[in-house]
Amino acid sequence: MNGAESLARTLLKSGVDTCFANPGTSELHFVSALDAAPGMHCVLTLFEGVATGCADGYGRLADKPAVTLMHCGPGLANGLANLHNARRACAPVVNIVGDQATYHRPLDSNLTADTEGWARPVSAWVRTSSAASGVGFDAAAAVQAARTAPGQIATLILPADTAWGEGGIVAEPQAAPPFPEAAPHTIRQIAQLLRSGEPAMLFLSRMALRARGLEAAYRIAEATGARLMAQQANSRIERGQGRVPIQCLPYAVPDAMAALAGIRHLILVGAQRPVAIFAYPNQPSHLTPPDATTHVLARLDQNPVHALESLADELGAPPAPPPHPGPVPGPASGALQAGAIAQTLAALMPEQTVVVDESVSFGRPFYPGTRFAPPHDWLQNTGSSIGMGLPVATGAAFAAPGRRVIALQADGSALYTVQALWTQAQARLDVTTLLLANRKYAILSSELANVGAQPGPVFQSLTDLRNPDLDWIKIANGMGVEAARACTCEQLADLLRHSLGRKGPFLIELLI
C-alpha cells in the first residue's frame, strides 16, 4: 500500500467521507487512492477558494471535518481567504495539500513555493509528511486536530513521493480530546455577579448559539434579567419560530456601542471581547462601555453549552419556553427594500432552511427581519473576508441533504468565488441564491465617511460595478445554474416559490 492509499483509508476510518477537491499533478496518487479505497464523496470545485469555503460550510453544518484537496503552495494560497473565515468560524477542516517530492523541492522548480509558510497563519495544526510510512499517522493526527473543540483547521502537506511511496500504514482514528469545561468556581462567581442585579449581558458565539446553548442562556436571562447578545458574525445560529431569539452586535461602531450601552458586566461565552472590525479615527476600538467589566464564563476553548447549563442550574433558573414571536407575516409587495425582502423570505422559507448571509451592508435588516420565520440556521461571514457566501452555501448543501439552502449574496462578494455556481449545478444542490445587485461596493460609501476620507472620482471609479453591468442571469446560466431577475417583491415571491418547489440550484438576481 502506498502512502496515498493509507491516507485515503485513514481518513475514511476516521469518519471523514467528503472531499472538496481541485487536484493537480502532485495529488494524482491520492486521487487514484480514492478510486482504490472507495467511500469518499469527492466533489470537484473549479477554484480552491470554493473548495475551502465548501469545507467551511460543511464543517459548520456537519460538525465534523470535510477534507480539501489542493495543489502545491499557490493552490493553497487561492484557498486561504476562506480558510481565514473558517478559522474564525471554528469550523473543523482538514486540508490536504499535495506538494513537490521531498527530493525535488530543493531544485526549486517553478511550481515550488513556501507551502508551510502560507498554511501556518490559518492552521492550528500543520505537518509535512516525510515518508509514506508516516502518512497514515499524520492523517489521523490531522483529523484529531480538526475535531479538537471548538473546531480547528489542520493542514497536512503531502510531498508527492510520500504519496506514491510504498509502506503506507492505515492508522487508527485518534479521538479528539474532551472539550474542557469551565471551572466550578467560575460558574459560581458569575452566578453571584448575576444575582447582584447589576446590568449584565451574556455575549455569545459559536456552540452557545445552537438551540441548546440558547435555551440555557434564556433560562439565565429570564431568571436574572441579564441580556443576551451574539457576536457580530457567527458560524451558525439556530433561530426562528420556537427558538430563543437573539440579536447580533451591530457592525457600525455607534450602533454597537448603543447596543452595549448601560452594561456593567459583559460575560463572554465562547465569544471574543467586542471590538470594532476596523479602527476609525476618533472612534474607540473597544465597544463596551468604559465602566463595564468583562468576565469570561467560557473561553473559546471551553464548552460554552456546558457552562451555560451549569450556570443556569447554579442559579436555579427554571425552564423558560422561548417567547412566541407572533404569526409569520405574508410576503411583502412593492419595491425591493431590504425589510420587504426579509419579510418575503421569512414568509416563504421552508422549515430547516440553511441561510448563508453574505449580504454585507444592504442586508443588515435581513437577520432581524426573519425572526418570525420557521426554524432555520443562519450562517454569517465570520472572518469578514468576502467571497464566502456561495462556497459556504455549497458546502452546507452537501452536509445537509434534504434541507434548502438560501444564500443572501451581495454581488461584489459573489464574484470572488463565482465558480461555486458550477459545483451547485453539477451536484444539483438545492441552493437558492438571492443575488443582491446594487452594482457597487456599497459598504465602502459608509466606511469612507467612517474613516473621515473624502469621496472623489477615484473613489467613485474604484467602488462602482457598472459600465458594464454584471449580468447575473448570463453568468449563472454560463455556469449551468438557472436564473431569473426580480424587480419587485411580488416577482421575488413568485421566483422563490418556483425555486423552492423544485430540485437543484436557482439564482434570483434582485435589482436593488
Add this chain to the structure above:
Amino acid sequence: MNGAESLARTLLKSGVDTCFANPGTSELHFVSALDAAPGMHCVLTLFEGVATGCADGYGRLADKPAVTLMHCGPGLANGLANLHNARRACAPVVNIVGDQATYHRPLDSNLTADTEGWARPVSAWVRTSSAASGVGFDAAAAVQAARTAPGQIATLILPADTAWGEGGIVAEPQAAPPFPEAAPHTIRQIAQLLRSGEPAMLFLSRMALRARGLEAAYRIAEATGARLMAQQANSRIERGQGRVPIQCLPYAVPDAMAALAGIRHLILVGAQRPVAIFAYPNQPSHLTPPDATTHVLARLDQNPVHALESLADELGAPPAPPPHPGPVPGPASGALQAGAIAQTLAALMPEQTVVVDESVSFGRPFYPGTRFAPPHDWLQNTGSSIGMGLPVATGAAFAAPGRRVIALQADGSALYTVQALWTQAQARLDVTTLLLANRKYAILSSELANVGAQPGPVFQSLTDLRNPDLDWIKIANGMGVEAARACTCEQLADLLRHSLGRKGPFLIELLI
C-alpha cells in the same frame, strides 16, 4: 499631509503611475489620496488575483512596476498565486496592502491576519509602515526594490493609522542599483569553452529573450555552433518575422531530455538549471545529460544581455541576421487542431501583438506554429500556477496601448480569474481571448500516466468540466465582453478578423 497622500505622491514621483486596485475600508485614505494627488491611472479589478496578474502583465510589458492595492491579509492571500507567477517572471511589482491600524491589530478583530507572513514567500522586499512620517520613504524604498534587476516583488503593508496620520513626507525617488555584470574572466572562460567545439547550448531566460539579447546569442551560435534554447516558461520572448527564432524547453520530461541530448556544456544565461516541474517516479529530476557540465554565464541577478554581447565580442562573432522563416502561410481550414489554430493565428495576428499563452497542454503546438508570424511578444506562465492568462493579458493591454493582446486561454485555468473579463470590458481593452474549451483538466490525463497512477471514476469526476458544460459565451457576455463560438478554422478566422478590426475585448470560444 497624511501618510496616504505622501504615499501617492511618492509613487508618482518615483514613476509609478498605474494602480490595479480592489480596496476595502483600510485602504480608503489611500484611495482618497489618489483623488488629492491626481496622475495615477486607477483600474478596478473585481478579485485580487486579477489585480496581481494585471501587475505581472504590466511589469513584463512596461519594464517598470505598477502598484496593486489590496485589502488586509485575506485580500493579499487572494492575490498570492499570481504574485508567485510574477516572482518567477521577475516582473517588477509594488504591492500596497492596507491593514489594521497599529493600535487595533493586537485586538485581533475578525479581519486580522498574518499579512507579513503571507507576503514574505513571494516578496523580495516586505515592510510594514510604522508611522505616517515614514510612509513616503517606505514607498520610495518599495519602488526601488521592485525596480532592482531583474525585477522583484515589493510589498508595503500600510496600517490604516499610518495612512490617515498627519506628518507625511514625500520622499525622493531612489534609483535602483545598477544591474551587476558578469565578470570578464567568466566571459573569457565561456568563450574558451565554446571555442573548443564541444556540443554546447546557451540556455536563456528573461531579458536574454528580448530581441537584443537574442541577437547577441545568435551571433554566438553562428560563430561557434552552440545551440540556443529558452527555459520552458518565460516572462516575455520577442519573436516572429525578422527576429531570432528560439525553441523553448519542452514540458514533458522525455521531450525535454531529448531536446538536451548530446549537450556537453550547458551555459546558463539568466536561466535556472533545467529541472522537471514535478518529480515523477522513475524519471530524473535533472534534465541535462549526466555527462554534461553546467556553466553560468550570467546569474539571475546579472545582466544577461551585457553578458551575451560581451561574449559575442570576445569571440569576435560578426553580426548575424536572423534566418528568414519563409512566408506566412494563410489561415488554415477545417477542424480546430492545435497546429491549424496556430497557423490561423500566425496568418492574422497584427504586428506587435502581445500573445499571452496559458493554453496548457492543448496549446503546446502554438508556440512553434507561430514562428512565421509578424514580430510579436510571447508571454508564458512562468510559475505554473493557473489563472494567470486573463489577468496578464489585461495588464499587458494597459501597458501597451495601441497593441493588440491575444490570450490563448485554457478553460479550466480561465475560470480561476474570470473576473478579469469585466475589467477588459470596462476599460475597452483591445484583448482577444481564444478560449480553448476542451471541458476538462486535460493535462492531468497525461500527468496521471507520468506519475504511474491509475485512472478510475474518481479521477474522471475530478478532471471533467462537463455536466454542465461551461458556456463561455454567456459567461463573457455576463461580464460585458462580446463573444462568439468557433467550431472550425474558417469560423475562427472570421471571428479573429472581426475582433482584430474593432476596438475592445472579444472572446472566441473554440470547441476543441
